[in-house]
Amino acid sequence: MDTLIDNIDIFVKGFSNTLxxxxxxAVFSLILGTIVAGMRVSPVPIMRAVATIYVNTIxxxxxxxxxxxxxxxxxxxxxxxxDYLPLAVIALTLYTATYVAETLRSGINTVPLGQAEAARAIxxxxxxxxSQVILPQAMRAVVPPMFNVLIALLKxxxxxxxxxxxxxxxxxxxxxxxxEPALIVLLWVALVFVILVLLLSLVQRYFEKKWRNA
Amino acid sequence: xxxxxxxxxxxPKARVRNNILAVATIIVVGAILAFIVVQLADAGQFDAxxxxxxxxxxxxxxIANATLATLKAFGLAAVLSLVLGxxxxxxxxxxxxxxxxxxxxxxxxxxxxPLLILIMLFYYGLxxxxxxxTPFVAVVIGLTLYNGAVLSEVFRAGVMSLPKGQAEAAYAIxxxxxxxxxxxxxPQAVKAMLPAIIAQLVVILKxxxxxxxxxxxxxxxYVKYLGSQVDFGSPLIPAAIVGxxxxxxxxxxxxxxxxxxxxxxxxxxxxxKDPATGAPPSKAAEVGTDIL
Numbered sequence: 001m002d003t004l005i006d007n008i009d010i011f012v013k014g015f016s017n018t019l020x021x022x023x024x025x026a027v028f029s030l031i032l033g034t035i036v037a038g039m040r041v042s043p044v045p046i047m048r049a050v051a052t053i054y055v056n057t058i059x060x061x062x063x064x065x066x067x068x069x070x071x072x073x074x075x076x077x078x079x080x081x082x083d084y085l086p087l088a089v090i091a092l093t094l095y096t097a098t099y100v101a102e103t104l105r106s107g108i109n110t111v112p113l114g115q116a117e118a119a120r121a122i123x124x125x126x127x128x129x130x131s132q133v134i135l136p137q138a139m140r141a142v143v144p145p146m147f148n149v150l151i152a153l154l155k156x157x158x159x160x161x162x163x164x165x166x167x168x169x170x171x172x173x174x175x176x177x178x179x180e181p182a183l184i185v186l187l188w189v190a191l192v193f194v195i196l197v198l199l200l201s202l203v204q205r206y207f208e209k210k211w212r213n214a
Numbered sequence: 215x216x217x218x219x220x221x222x223x224x225x226p227k228a229r230v231r232n233n234i235l236a237v238a239t240i241i242v243v244g245a246i247l248a249f250i251v252v253q254l255a256d257a258g259q260f261d262a263x264x265x266x267x268x269x270x271x272x273x274x275x276x277i278a279n280a281t282l283a284t285l286k287a288f289g290l291a292a293v294l295s296l297v298l299g300x301x302x303x304x305x306x307x308x309x310x311x312x313x314x315x316x317x318x319x320x321x322x323x324x325x326x327x328p329l330l331i332l333i334m335l336f337y338y339g340l341x342x343x344x345x346x347x348t349p350f351v352a353v354v355i356g357l358t359l360y361n362g363a364v365l366s367e368v369f370r371a372g373v374m375s376l377p378k379g380q381a382e383a384a385y386a387i388x389x390x391x392x393x394x395x396x397x398x399x400x401p402q403a404v405k406a407m408l409p410a411i412i413a414q415l416v417v418i419l420k421x422x423x424x425x426x427x428x429x430x431x432x433x434x435x436y437v438k439y440l441g442s443q444v445d446f447g448s449p450l451i452p453a454a455i456v457g458x459x460x461x462x463x464x465x466x467x468x469x470x471x472x473x474x475x476x477x478x479x480x481x482x483x484x485x486x487k488d489p490a491t492g493a494p495p496s497k498a499a500e501v502g503t504d505i506l
Contacts, residue, residue, distance in 0.1 A: 043221040043228070046236040050243050060416070060465035061458050062423035064434055069458075072441065073451045077257045108220075116220050126221040134220065155328035162330070162427045169330055172338060183339035190327045190335065197326040 003175075003184045010166075010174050015192060017167035021085065021157040025092035026150055032093060033100025034135075040105055043126055055098045063156055067091045071163035088160035092153065099149045107142035108134055140211045147204035151197055168193070254451065264449035267440060268456065280436035281460055287350060287422045287432060291357035292415050298358055299365030304395065306370055324363035330424050332356040337428040349430035353422065361418050368410045372403030408479060412472035416465050423461070433457055 004011060039051035058066070070091040071084060111134050119129035161169025168189055175185045224232055254260060267273055305317030324332070333356035337349060347355075376399060384394040404411070426434040437457035441450030 041220055042235075043224060044232050044235045044239065046239045050239060056466075057462060060420070060462045060469065062420040062434065062461055064423040064426060065437070065454065065458055065461060068434065068438065069451070069454045072438070073454055076259070076448070076450060077253050079253060120222055129220065151326075158328040158330040159424070159427075169328070169334075172334055176338070181342045183335070183342045186331060186335045186339045190331050193328055193331065194323065194326045 003180050004188050007175055007178065007180060007185075010171055011188070011192075014161075014166060014168045014171040014174075014189075017085065017165060018154075018157050018169075021088055021092065021160055021165070021167060022154050024089045025096060025153055025157070028089065028093040029096035029100050029153070032097035034104060036097060036101035037104035037108070038130060040101060041108060041130070051101070055101055058095055058098045059102070061095075063091070063095045064159055064162070066095050067159055067163050084160075084164045088157075088163065088165050092156060092160070095156070096149065096153045099152070100146070103142050103145045103149055104135075104138060106145070107138035110141045111137045143204060143207050143211065147200060147207075151200050154196060154200065155193065258447070259449075259451045261447065264447050264452050267443060267446040267449055268452070273440070276436060277433075277456070277460075280431065280433045281464075283350075283430070284419075284422050284425075284432040284434075285464075287353050287357070287425060287430070288419045291354045291361065291422070292418050294354065294358040295361035295365055295418065296411075298362030299369055300400075302362060302366030303369035303373070306366060307373060307395070309391070321363045321366055324359045325367075327360075329356055329360045329421055330427060332360055333424055333428060349425060349428045352428060353425040353430050356424075357418055357421055361414060361421075364417075365411065365414055368407050368414060369400070369403055371410075372407035373399050375406060376402055405479060409472050409476045412468065412475065416468045416472070419465055419468060420461070433460060 036051045036055065039047040040055070042048060067088065070087045074082065074087055115133055115137065116129060119133040124133065157167060158169030161167050161171075161173075166174065171189055172182055172185050176182055222228075258264070268277075302317055302321055305313055306321065308314050308317075333352055336347060336355050337352035340347065380398055380402065381394055384398040389398070422432055423434040425432050426438065429435065434457060437453045438450075440453040441448060443449065
């Protein structure tokens with residue numbers, strides 16, 4: 001307990017950065033993922049190909065490598081300087097968006113055929129039928145897997161700790177300089193994550209219930 | 215092909231619109247790619263000096279060794295987490311609450327703790343109580359615990375997706391509980407969930423890259439090491455590109471095997487069909503098991 005109370009400043013700073021990383025990456029990757037999923041089922045072959053290549057490449061690359069590319073490679077490019085935190089958000093977004101896209105796509109597949117056929121029959125265009133008929137129903141089916149993706153994103157933010165972002169994954173390194181026992185520190189970090197994941201699961205259950213019979 | 219039901223066969227107007235969209239996509243993507251390439255070239259990332267490092271046999275040998283180290287951690291962790299996944303799945307499916315409850319907690323716990331924190335716990339945490347281990351052991355144990363927990367859920371979902379009649383018939387011909395599980399339910403569950411299991415193996419392969427954080431000298435660690443070689447102008451981006459190609463290649467081979475297996479299974483008539491939909495159980499379970 002002493003370890004936590006004595007270093008509460010680092011713990012609070014670390015986890016608030018984790019939540020900042022999580023929130024921004026979640027919002028951006030949901031947006032980007034939806035666009036990519038739309039591209040993957042679009043009538044334009046080129047769009048499908050681009051989205052497929054993007055998803056297959058990033059999904060088969062370790063997040064650590066994507067992060068390394070942005071954290072250490074980007075500053076070498078002579079582009080406008082960015083902090084490590086926004087760079088980590090970009091890396092997490094690019095990585096997570098592929099999973100969001102795949103989850104949405106599997107959700108689109110669960111919507112009964114008749115829905116799409118009916119939408120076409122009343123003359124809706126592809127964009128209209130996707131955004132007003134298919135996706136709203138797909139969203140309902142993908143609540144559990146989508147929350148799995150978000151929980152994985154929350155856990156993946158720790159990797160940013162290895163690339164100069166002071167967040168939960170870096171708390172150990174900071175506190176080892178203060179001479180705190182690593183085991184205790186890490187157990188506290190793990191406990192907070194268990195609580196955060198539990199909270200996310202509760203939110204998931206709320207949405208599942210709310211949308212079950214809508 | 216689910217995509218084709220979302221839109222009609224294009225008429226003349228739609229074809230024109232699609233062509234415009236296609237051209238727009240090419241222009242946007244082309245512009246982004248060109249921007250990246252120009253920036254890389256401007257920053258001298260394509261200079262021969264930065265790439266010459268890959269010409270040395272020593273370096274090539276080291277890349278091969280680092281890849282082997284990655285594969286070694288992957289292979290051991292894959293086998294161990296399959297074994298652990300089986301054990302945990304058996305525990306969670308047990309009829310005894312005293313066994314089921316703690317196993318459920320263990321599975322949920324290991325799924326909730328970030329893998330990196332888990333690996334750090336073993337590598338940095340345990341030495342403070344006198345248990346020391348090499349980075350390799352810490353990576354393998356961390357990967358095994360996390361992926362074992364995830365795989366146990368996959369196995370469980372597979373068993374749950376089987377028709378009830380399978381277990382009932384086995385009991386009816388006088389099999390014991392253990393026999394029903396090991397010779398009737400699990401073989402079918404594994405078959406049904408094979409795509410999800412192999413997808414999880416891809417995750418293990420990718421996650422070995424976390425070993426770099428605790429100085430396990432695998433592929434990513436070597437990429438970063440190469441990238442810090444000042445003699446060759448710190449070729450971090452070339453090294454990262456080469457590393458990414460190797461990772462993507464290895465993962466694509468594994469994913470390819472997964473596709474092949476899925477294809478074979480879907481053709482096989484032996485798999486139990488869901489009487490309600492006529493679909494093999496793997497399809498029903500797939501949506502719920504897309505795990506990172």
